[in-house]
Amino acid sequence: MDDLPIIDPHFHLWDLKNNYYPWLSDGVKPSAFGDYTAINQTYLIGDYLADAKNQNLVKAVHLDVGYDPRDPAGETRWLQGVADQHGFPHGIVGYADLRKPDVGRLLDEHMQFANFRGIRQSMNFHDDPAKTYLTVPEVSRTPEWRRGFKELARRELSFDLQLYYWQMEEFLELARDFPDVQIILNHTGMQVDGPDHFEGWRKGMKALSQAPNIACKISGLGMGDWTWTTSSIRPYVEEAITLFGTDRCMFASNFPVDKLFSSYDRIWNAFKEITRTYTEGERRAVFHDNAARFYRI
Numbered sequence: 297m298d299d300l301p302i303i304d305p306h307f308h309l310w311d312l313k314n315n316y317y318p319w320l321s322d323g324v325k326p327s328a329f330g331d332y333t334a335i336n337q338t339y340l341i342g343d344y345l346a347d348a349k350n351q352n353l354v355k356a357v358h359l360d361v362g363y364d365p366r367d368p369a370g371e372t373r374w375l376q377g378v379a380d381q382h383g384f385p386h387g388i389v390g391y392a393d394l395r396k397p398d399v400g401r402l403l404d405e406h407m408q409f410a411n412f413r414g415i416r417q418s419m420n421f422h423d424d425p426a427k428t429y430l431t432v433p434e435v436s437r438t439p440e441w442r443r444g445f446k447e448l449a450r451r452e453l454s455f456d457l458q459l460y461y462w463q464m465e466e467f468l469e470l471a472r473d474f475p476d477v478q479i480i481l482n483h484t485g486m487q488v489d490g491p492d493h494f495e496g497w498r499k500g501m502k503a504l505s506q507a508p509n510i511a512c513k514i515s516g517l518g519m520g521d522w523t524w525t526t527s528s529i530r531p532y533v534e535e536a537i538t539l540f541g542t543d544r545c546m547f548a549s550n551f552p553v554d555k556l557f558s559s560y561d562r563i564w565n566a567f568k569e570i571t572r573t574y575t576e577g578e579r580r581a582v583f584h585d586n587a588a589r590f591y592r593i
Contacts, residue, residue, distance in 0.1 A: 298568060300579060303587035304348070304356040305387070306482065306515050306548035312338045315374060316364040326426035328488050329519040332556060339552050341382045347551060347560040354584070357387035357591050359456060359482075360416050368392060369405035376409040387413045387591040389456050394444025395435065403447055413591050414454030414478075419467070420486065422460060427488060429458070436470050445470070449477050454590070457510075458482040461493070464500030471507035479509055480590055483516030483550065484536050490520070498535055505539040511590050512540040514567070514582075515548035518557030526566040533570050542578040546586040 310317055319325060324333050345353075363371035372390045379385055390406045392399050392415045406412045418429040419436065435441050448455055457467060457479050464485070471479050481504060487497040504510050514536050517529045537545050547567045551560055571579050587593070 299352045300568065300583045301352050301354050302564065303386075303546075303584050303593070304353060304549050304551075305480075305546050305587040305591055306359050306513055307344060307356055307385070307551045308339070308359060308361040308553065309341060309344060309375070309378065309385075310339055310361055311374070312336075315370070317362050318365070319362045328420070328422075328427040328486070329553060329556065330522060332553070334556055335552050341378050341384055344551060345382075345384065347555070348549075350561050351564050355386040355588070355593055356384050357389060357413070357587065357593065358385035359389045360391035363391065368402060369408075372406045372409050372412050376411055379411050385411065386593040387411055389413055389454075390415050391417065392444070393417060394447075395438070395440045396444065397440075399444040400447045400450075403451055403453065407451065407453075413593075414456060414480075415448065416456035416458060416482070418458040419463060420459055421463060427460075433463075434466060436466055442470075442473075445474060445477070449474055454478040454480055456480050456482055458486060460489075461485055461487060461497040461500035464504045467510075468503050468507055471504075471510050475507075475509050477509060478511070478590060479507070481510055481512045483519065484512065484514050484532055486516060486519065487532065488520040494531065497532075501536060501539050505544075508544075510540075511544045511546065511586065512536050513546055513548045516550040516554060518550075518554040518563075522557050524557060526569050529566065530570050533567070537582070542574070542581050543586065545582050546590065547582055548587075 320336050358375055368391045372388050375388050388411045392402050420429040421433045422428045485501050514533055518524050521528055549563050
């Protein structure tokens with residue numbers, strides 16, 4: 297298909313030989329995206345670039361991936377070394393627990409590395425323990441967590457937001473309270489509970505889209521639709537773009553997690569097919585320019 301320049305703003309690497317990742321190193325556990333045995337093996341920059349070889353990939357952003365919680369900045373340190381040697385990743389989104397009183401110190405550790413751009417602390421709370429990333433709901437409304445979020449604002453760092461649709465009103469409130477922080481919604485709002493939840497998801501996305509400082513990454517759709525087709529993901533893609541606009545959306549691969557459900561080419565070719573009738577400028581925005589702007593790469 298066409299040779300659009302692509303910035304992939306959401307991919308992962310892991311080195312199981314030299315680094316520790318509890319969810320991988322300690323064996324496969326129940327998860328929101330099912331049995332991930334097939335990807336429980338080292339995945340390095342060469343593997344990623346090989347998967348992407350048929351696409352015109354020009355830049356990419358790495359998202360935190362459950363690295364050793366005793367040394368969160370260690371992941372950024374390792375990835376900066378990868379970037380210095382290979383050119384990828386161009387942006388690094390690390391991890392920090394914003395509830396911790398010394399989170400400012402950790403953010404400063406991350407900021408020692410040139411490609412660091414912000415953090416993700418996954419906010420997902422679900423009745424199903426396998427789909428829950430937090431032990432308590434509404435953490436963002438606590439004074440401890442908000443104190444940490446202010447540390448992001450002071451440093452002009454972005455926040456990658458991962459949550460479920462019933463939490464979106466909560467984070468609309470956060471976005472409005474911190475209008476100067478760039479918030480980037482992960483995985484199209486992570487609708488992992490099947491098509492019966494589409495309307496609830498759409499309502500939540502409509503709420504979030506009201507905050508101009510929230511952008512939307514359209515990715516991870518395979519996690520909620522393991523046998524997806526271009527037709528089955530089209531309503532999510534089109535609704536997200538309708539709500540957020542082509543100036544606040546960007547496509548991403550979520551590789552190698554979404555490798556469980558499809559190839560790299562299949563994901564990007566589906567996005568290209570869905571946007572076939574868009575203008576050249578609109579397509580360039582969602583495939584390339586917006587990611588460059590939001591991640592400052």
